[in-house]
Amino acid sequence: MYNVNDLKEFGYLKIDIDPKIDLPLEIRKMCKEKNAVILAHYYQIDEIQDIADFIGDSLALSQQAAKTNADIILFAGVHFMAETAKIISPEKKVLLPDLKAGCSLAESCKAEDFKKFKKENPDCIVVSYVNTSAEIKALTDIVCTSSNALQIIECLPPKKKIIFGPDKNLGNYIKNLTNREMLIWDGACHVHEEFSVEKILELKKKYSEAKIIAHPECKKPVLIISDFIGSTAALLKFVEKDKSNTYIVATESGILHQMKKVCKEKLFIPAPPIDSTCGCNNCNFMKMNTLEKIYIALKYEMPEIIIDENIRLMAEKPIKKMIDISEKFGL
Numbered sequence: 211m212y213n214v215n216d217l218k219e220f221g222y223l224k225i226d227i228d229p230k231i232d233l234p235l236e237i238r239k240m241c242k243e244k245n246a247v248i249l250a251h252y253y254q255i256d257e258i259q260d261i262a263d264f265i266g267d268s269l270a271l272s273q274q275a276a277k278t279n280a281d282i283i284l285f286a287g288v289h290f291m292a293e294t295a296k297i298i299s300p301e302k303k304v305l306l307p308d309l310k311a312g313c314s315l316a317e318s319c320k321a322e323d324f325k326k327f328k329k330e331n332p333d334c335i336v337v338s339y340v341n342t343s344a345e346i347k348a349l350t351d352i353v354c355t356s357s358n359a360l361q362i363i364e365c366l367p368p369k370k371k372i373i374f375g376p377d378k379n380l381g382n383y384i385k386n387l388t389n390r391e392m393l394i395w396d397g398a399c400h401v402h403e404e405f406s407v408e409k410i411l412e413l414k415k416k417y418s419e420a421k422i423i424a425h426p427e428c429k430k431p432v433l434i435i436s437d438f439i440g441s442t443a444a445l446l447k448f449v450e451k452d453k454s455n456t457y458i459v460a461t462e463s464g465i466l467h468q469m470k471k472v473c474k475e476k477l478f479i480p481a482p483p484i485d486s487t488c489g490c491n492n493c494n495f496m497k498m499n500t501l502e503k504i505y506i507a508l509k510y511e512m513p514e515i516i517i518d519e520n521i522r523l524m525a526e527k528p529i530k531k532m533i534d535i536s537e538k539f540g541l
């Protein structure tokens with residue numbers, strides 16, 4: 211006879227939940243009983259953002275994972291984010307509601323290929339975006355996120371060549387700002403690459419007063435026409451302080467939930483993707499998490515993130531460096 215634990219090796223649990231259950235209430239109850247904390251990325255569905263203990267961008271979430279006193283971290287995000295939490299908080303149980311919640315950008319950078327790239331370009335400092343596997347972080351000198359990439363690159367010895375991976379759009383954006391010699395990996399996010407400059411400009415004709423705001427993972431033409439470029443958290447902060455009333459938002463649609471919460475009177479229009487039938491401004495990986503999966507993950511304390519200890523130790527150093535530098539900059 212199988213039992214529920216046998217499903218663990220398949221990375222998911224398929225369990226019927228009583229439809230009468232009040233999921234948010236039961237989830238919060240379990241968090242209290244188990245001393246668990248829910249860390250959610252801004253790209254999660256609205257219902258998850260509403261029950262989270264903490265909502266943030268990838269930098270804020272890693273900082274939170276490093277300092278929480280909880281015994282369990284339920285990571286409502288994608289695999290590399292939960293893995294980062296486990297790397298810096300190894301004594302905690304880190305749960306990811308669906309182990310298949312990956313990231314096309316992280317996937318575009320395989321450890322074997324990255325090792326080769328490093329070997330072909332010795333004497334470089336290796337900076338990796340947090341959207342990478344633990345194996346890539348283990349090959350990295352310092353990790354960055356879109357919130358701190360600029361400050362991290364500026365901290366590096368001025369004459370040193372830099373390998374930057376895997377996001378070419380963020381890499382080129384920072385290269386342009388800093389004039390640093392950077393060898394950039396050819397990776398991109400399938401959500402942020404999809405925004406259509408033509409359709410954004412078309413929208414701008416209709417909403418001439420709107421400001422275009424974009425995540426640096428967007429393609430260069432989208433960044434060129436943007437009024438403000440920043441990480442998810444920076445975009446949120448910007449709309450809160452800025453005086454305009456309408457924004458065309460070129461990043462994953464989940465952030466609009468918080469934007470509408472903090473600026474109830476303002477209008478936020480999701481930037482249109484090239485193919486409007488694809489729903490491409492939704493990250494299909496981020497949207498794999500549901501309240502049902504969170505309930506099951508907390509109840510059975512799985513699926514759990516497990517990392518080889520040698521890899522973890524090597525990956526921990528560049529993440530800690532990032533956290534230390536961010537603190538110095540007040541990020």
Ligand code: 13P
Binds near residue numbers: 266268399441
């Ligand atoms: P942030 O660093 O803004 O959270 O972005 C993470 C991400 O996955 C963007 O696609």
Ligand code: SF4
Binds near residue numbers: 493494
């Ligand atoms: Fe990865 Fe793009 Fe999804 Fe962010 S939005 S998690 S970069 S696939």
